[in-house]
Amino acid sequence: MTRRTTARLPLISVATAAIVFGVAGCATSTETVADDSATTASYPITIDNCGADLTIESEPQSILTIGTSALSLLDAAGAADLIVARSGEFGAALPEGMSVDLSDVEIVDPSDPTTEKIVGANADVVVGYGLFNSTDEDLAASGITNIVIDGECSHDAGLTSATDFDAIFADIERLGTVFDTSDVAAGNVAALQSELDELEADASAAADQSAAVIYYFSPASTLSARGGLGIANDILARAGMSNVYAAEESVYLETNIETLLDADPEVIVIAYGLYGEDLDTAKELFFAEPGTSDLTAVKNGAVIGVLASDLAPDPDAIRGLRTVIDSAATLSE
Template sequence: MSNPLPRGTHRVLPGVALLTAALLTACSGPPQAATSAAAGFPMTVSSCGRDVTFDHAPQRVVTVGSVAAPLIAAAGAADRIVTRTFESAPFPGEYADELAGIETTSRTGEIAREEIIDRGPDVVVSFEGAAVTADDLAQVNIPLLVSRGYCRDAAGSFDDIFADIELYGRLFGTSAAANTEITSLRQRVDEVAGRNKAHTPLRAAALIISRDGAKISAYGRTSTVSSQMRILGLDNAFGDSDIRYSEINTETLIDRDPDIIVLLTQGEQTPESVRQALRERPELARLRAIRDNRMIVVPFGYTGPGPVAVEGIEVLDRELGALR
């Protein structure tokens, strides 16, 4: 299968190209801009323990998952994204305006390898466990990077989010914008932490309910929402689990009996629909958080391992303030 030229690329006749190059050289002197753009390359970065080398700053990016596009936007490189795909919980938050107008495809299923290739990217930013792997794309010389928060050994920390933004700033040549954004995001997290230092810790559980309401999963200590809980002065009731999130039974939830439940919505779920899904289980009626209506509901996107989690912690802080 032949790869089409990227959108906006035009073939130039050899004679015209030579003449143009000669004129530019004569008129403009040494190619300082090109020399500056090439600074730092080739660049080798580590992605979930796998080294990936770039000869030049990528110009065309396909993102896979809900976190990658906001991360790149936070780094000041949203204009490099040509396609956003497999955003099972599309929620760019405060980065929505920067990402508006970019092609989005395959919201409910993994984009096919051939579709990625057809878009002519020079990098794909994805998550570990996606159907299209680094080995798949290596066969056609397309590098793949994985967001740190989705590596198998990720700690779910804000430091990982900021490290990703810094990395993309270096990779795309937008370090000034990336570092400015990191400084602002860190300050916002510190402000939330400062407001919650004096609070007596409350026991909380972050839960996500399957779309059919049949399954309940809880987030463990390596999730971003668990890091948010610590900053908010909450103890994660499932903080003894090293797994990012896992299905639980109602007996386990009853045994943990959290003071507060944080419910994460996905897809077409609404705050009332997920609250009702818990209330309809009679065995959970005696849980304090349900009995006293101490449930906070936010979109899942507010708790993913990306920059929107900073906006998310601010929202959780406001919601929590009404319950303390």
């Protein structure tokens, strides 16, 4: 069987998968149908890449990823088996529920890769959050194409609209087009949408609460928060919460304890794991900030943790929403 018929659904419960694909019968029958109905992309193809047209001359055969979101998106698109090298993960764990084991795939750089390291990975395409130690022009000179995750365009260009779950689903379909895995991408998007609908129906426990998503990029960094243009804002909204930083037209923003005290959210969500730290470590860093004991959320014990990788613009955000909803339900008991 080809990779287009064997990529399994990520992050989706058996019940949800059955709802979406039940009419196709058993797994073997589903794979046969997908194989028979698969269409072949006609290259070259042109896609939108952060507001600019990007032409893919031929079907890519190998991928270097930058960041963990690229891993999850490519898995949902049915192309994770093409990943030959990884980078930009900063020590974070691999996303859970991957259909392809990437643990032995070489990490060419744990942070932002240089042109030399990207070229040395021998990949046709780079998929990730953008370039900081290289440029599109440098890569193009070596015949390498750089595809930026839609929800991370603010790293290289201004976002024109907020990233939400619809944008994530569109990104999966876009990658399916690039790698000629559109059938797998469409099936996974349908199942993810079904799971999202089910989660929203269970979100009433958090209704009308204000919240903030905060994080530290490293132990030495200052307090940061998630603004109104990122997927974290959509997660809070779908969980029935209002983001106190929603008016900030950015995905990530540096903040401080003073602004958090002024906003005084009823719930604080700590995004942890960005550099491999656990929730207890992240809480210790936050509680060491002067004045945190005066926050309403801290007084009421309404501080919850969500893996930072589950608050990123990729399918794992479904799990992030589930964690927020479940944690909010526990707080209300």
